[in-house]
Amino acid sequence: MVLSKNCASLLGRYFRNTLIPKTLSASYTSSQVHADVKLEWTQNLNFTGSSSLLIPSYRVLNQQGQIIKESEDPKLSDSVLEKMYKNMTLLNVIDKILYESQRQGRISFYMTNFGEEATHIGSAAALNEDDVVFGQYRETGVLLWRGFTLSELMDQCYGNCDDQGKGRQMPVHYGSKRLNFVTISSPLATQLPQAAGAAYALKGKNKIVICYFGEGAASEGDAHAAFNFAATLGCPVIFFCRNNGYAISTPSKEQYKGDGIAGRGPGYGINTLRVDGNDIFAVYNATKMAKEYAITENKPVLIEALTYRVGHHSTSDDSTKYRSVEEVQHWTATENPVNRLRLYLENKDLWNEDMEKQWHTESRKDILTAFDAAEKKSKPHWSELFNDVYQEIPDHIRKQMEEMQQHIEQYKDQYPIKAYSP
Amino acid sequence: MTVRDALNSALDEEMEKDDRVYILGEEVAQYDGAYKVTRGLWKKYGDKRVIDTPITEMGFAGIAVGSAMAGLRPVCEFMTFNFAMQAIDQVINSAAKTFYMSAGRVNVPIVFRGPNGAAAGVAAQHSQCFAAWYAHCPGLKVVSPYNSEDCKGLLKAAIRDPDPVVFLENELLYGVQYEMSDEALSKDFVLPIGKAHIARPGEHITLVAHSRAVEICLEAANELAGKGIEAEVINLRSIRPLDMDTINASIVKTNHLVTVEQGWPTCGVGAEILSRVMESETFYHLDQPAIRITGVDTPMPYTKSLEIAALPQPSDVIATVKKLLKAQ
Ligand SMILES: Cc1ncc(C[n+]2csc(CCOP(=O)(O)OP(=O)(O)O)c2C)c(N)n1
Numbered sequence: 001m002v003l004s005k006n007c008a009s010l011l012g013r014y015f016r017n018t019l020i021p022k023t024l025s026a027s028y029t030s031s032q033v034h035a036d037v038k039l040e041w042t043q044n045l046n047f048t049g050s051s052s053l054l055i056p057s058y059r060v061l062n063q064q065g066q067i068i069k070e071s072e073d074p075k076l077s078d079s080v081l082e083k084m085y086k087n088m089t090l091l092n093v094i095d096k097i098l099y100e101s102q103r104q105g106r107i108s109f110y111m112t113n114f115g116e117e118a119t120h121i122g123s124a125a126a127l128n129e130d131d132v133v134f135g136q137y138r139e140t141g142v143l144l145w146r147g148f149t150l151s152e153l154m155d156q157c158y159g160n161c162d163d164q165g166k167g168r169q170m171p172v173h174y175g176s177k178r179l180n181f182v183t184i185s186s187p188l189a190t191q192l193p194q195a196a197g198a199a200y201a202l203k204g205k206n207k208i209v210i211c212y213f214g215e216g217a218a219s220e221g222d223a224h225a226a227f228n229f230a231a232t233l234g235c236p237v238i239f240f241c242r243n244n245g246y247a248i249s250t251p252s253k254e255q256y257k258g259d260g261i262a263g264r265g266p267g268y269g270i271n272t273l274r275v276d277g278n279d280i281f282a283v284y285n286a287t288k289m290a291k292e293y294a295i296t297e298n299k300p301v302l303i304e305a306l307t308y309r310v311g312h313h314s315t316s317d318d319s320t321k322y323r324s325v326e327e328v329q330h331w332t333a334t335e336n337p338v339n340r341l342r343l344y345l346e347n348k349d350l351w352n353e354d355m356e357k358q359w360h361t362e363s364r365k366d367i368l369t370a371f372d373a374a375e376k377k378s379k380p381h382w383s384e385l386f387n388d389v390y391q392e393i394p395d396h397i398r399k400q401m402e403e404m405q406q407h408i409e410q411y412k413d414q415y416p417i418k419a420y421s422p
Numbered sequence: 423m424t425v426r427d428a429l430n431s432a433l434d435e436e437m438e439k440d441d442r443v444y445i446l447g448e449e450v451a452q453y454d455g456a457y458k459v460t461r462g463l464w465k466k467y468g469d470k471r472v473i474d475t476p477i478t479e480m481g482f483a484g485i486a487v488g489s490a491m492a493g494l495r496p497v498c499e500f501m502t503f504n505f506a507m508q509a510i511d512q513v514i515n516s517a518a519k520t521f522y523m524s525a526g527r528v529n530v531p532i533v534f535r536g537p538n539g540a541a542a543g544v545a546a547q548h549s550q551c552f553a554a555w556y557a558h559c560p561g562l563k564v565v566s567p568y569n570s571e572d573c574k575g576l577l578k579a580a581i582r583d584p585d586p587v588v589f590l591e592n593e594l595l596y597g598v599q600y601e602m603s604d605e606a607l608s609k610d611f612v613l614p615i616g617k618a619h620i621a622r623p624g625e626h627i628t629l630v631a632h633s634r635a636v637e638i639c640l641e642a643a644n645e646l647a648g649k650g651i652e653a654e655v656i657n658l659r660s661i662r663p664l665d666m667d668t669i670n671a672s673i674v675k676t677n678h679l680v681t682v683e684q685g686w687p688t689c690g691v692g693a694e695i696l697s698r699v700m701e702s703e704t705f706y707h708l709d710q711p712a713i714r715i716t717g718v719d720t721p722m723p724y725t726k727s728l729e730i731a732a733l734p735q736p737s738d739v740i741a742t743v744k745k746l747l748k749a750q
């Protein structure tokens with residue numbers, strides 16, 4: 001292509017004018033806009049410092065169960081307060097019984113929630129049932145709050161014929177379409193970009209997505225992708241980090257540097273809160289504010305709840321190998337989130353020792369009933385092995401199913417047919 | 423010696439021998455590894471040689487690849503190969519292809535290791551075999567050992583190998599004791615990558631398997647022997663390269679072939695073996711069609727009874743062999 005003389009000189013002038021400005025105005029040197037961010041120029045060469053300013057932790061209740069600053073009291077009704085406390089303690093008893101049952105070889109695997117009860121119940125209480133939940137695996141309290149029944153829970157752990165998951169997932173990989181709780185997925189952090197995607201789809205529908213994740217999972221590439229996408233696409237999602245101090249044996253201080261998980265929020269342009277995760281009111285207030293902001297602004301929020309994993313990581317773990325008894329003791333005695341709410345309730349005359357005893361007996365009985373029933377139920381029909389790989393069973397799978405049918409027919413007495421549901 | 427201890431001693435010996443060898447992964451240091459394969463190594467070699475990483479498989483696989491390019495010999499532990507899916511781009515697009523793309527200038531001597539295949543009671547996302555996935559890719563070597571001797575000899579070979587090796591262990595075998603020959607106990611013991619092992623000689627039928635499926639074949643062969651059928655069991659050890667010489671020679675002798683694997687059937691290890699036999703002279707030595715026994719073509723269910731039904735059992739092997747040989 002040959003440019004006309006005229007055109008070439010025009011281009012020449014264009015480049016000269018834009019790239020090599022002859023004079024600059026005073027205001028132009030002091031600030032400029034770059035990719036929507038206002039820039040400040042400086043002539044001093046200084047590092048930023050390797051960790052940003054420490055984001056403070058928001059707290060409402062002190063360790064004695066008293067409101068520190070009156071204006072922050074969420075003023076919840078007596079019935080909500082009682083439900084909160086009952087859910088937290090119910091969760092404790094469920095955990096004790098199912099943990100033991102794994103030790104006895106009755107289920108293959110379990111993960112407890114001890115120490116993190118306030119993060120579950122506080123956040124769940126601040127949302128509606130039609131807000132969508134993406135969990136990691138240690139959020140059973142959220143399900144309880146939404147009304148997941150003890151039978152549903154036990155049936156899942158036993159993978160029996162009433163398990164809505166048809167016995168296909170490991171224990172604690174709960175899911176409930178009815179309660180808008182997306183089934184747990186084992187590979188870490190995959191739920192984070194999925195939550196951003198779901199929130200994108202829910203934009204303008206007056207509901208939000210909440211996505212729970214551990215500080216360990218926050219190291220996965222998926223976490224970074226999720227933050228960036230949620231921010232750039234304007235997704236109404238709350239990223240709720242349960243920073244419980246450990247990822248199996250890896251302590252937080254080896255997991256990341258800088259100002260924790262919260263410190264990352266501003267870098268992605270995400271409004272961020274850090275809260276005392278063992279203070280149920282702090283978690284409640286933060287989640288409530290986050291939801292309002294996410295819905296009205298169509299933007300994500302990051303919440304980092306500082307808490308502690310009191311139990312072992314899972315039934316495959318022995319945490320005495322990598323942390324001290326004193327450390328665990330401190331979090332069970334001094335920082336216990338359940339006790340903190342109990343003290344508050346007792347101060348308000350909403351709870352007492354008798355009620356505690358009665359509730360403990362009652363909840364234990366209900367749990368054991370559901371547990372026994374789940375254990376006795378038969379397993380899903382063997383043909384469930386072949387269903388749901390595709391919406392429609394392809395021929396080759398159907399053939400395998402028929403072969404198995406014939407085989408079982410022929411060798412009935414060799415198989416524990418009675419263990420399967422008809 | 424247990425499979426776990428065999429792996430551990432291979433790591434220990436190679437770390438002692440070559441200070442470029444180092445281990446990285448989640449929980450490998452103070453915690454001794456999620457399955458305790460790296461037990462004691464952090465105590466012995468310290469933070470510089472046994473490195474706990476934050477939880478990002480893509481991240482630490484990338485670190486491993488970069489450090490291998492720069493001259494180190496990383497052993498990259500995936501807590502299980504299920505999580506290596508997060509790092510697949512580093513394994514395939516970087517580790518496997520860099521030597522070729524750099525025109526032979528930059529090699530990537532790295533071992534990606536961890537438990538693979540069906541475990542027990544851990545369902546769809548924690549229970550699957552990746553042998554065929556990796557074996558598909560040129561640039562990688564893929565090893566799938568069975569017992570303690572295999573594990574020790576092949577892991578040492580993998581660490582010394584100049585190319586990236588995917589080393590597929592089996593969780594359920596870690597705690598199992600297998601005999602070790604005097605030779606295998608020596609620090610100089612290495613097994614060649616790419617050579618299969620005849621785990622049991624026989625003349626009536628050839629059973630080819632890798633990893634835990636070898637055990638299933640041996641159990642089946644034991645029972646078949648009681649019925650007068652002598653099965654030859656080939657332990658593949660290596661999936662890429664595939665030792666077709668050993669398989670072909672066996673078929674020439676037995677005239678029958680069954681492959682057994684825990685992975686899925688489509689484009690699987692058995693599929694590859696059968697087609698290579700079909701393409702060769704050996705085909706004319708078969709008296710019956712060759713058969714694959716594989717895991718069921720569905721994701722792995724959790725419930726124990728369904729899990730058993732989803733995996734090949736010795737009884738499946740026995741039934742198939744009897745059918746092929748028209749035996750009672
Ligand atoms: C991709 C992937 N890598 C590794 C694992 C194994 N794993 C399961 S839980 C876990 C620790 C996660 O810690 P964190 O996110 O802090 O959650 P917490 O258990 O403390 O609640 C690890 C490494 C996994 N499930 N998925």
Ligand SMILES: [Mg+2]
Nearest residue numbers: 214215246247
């Ligand atoms: Mg954690």
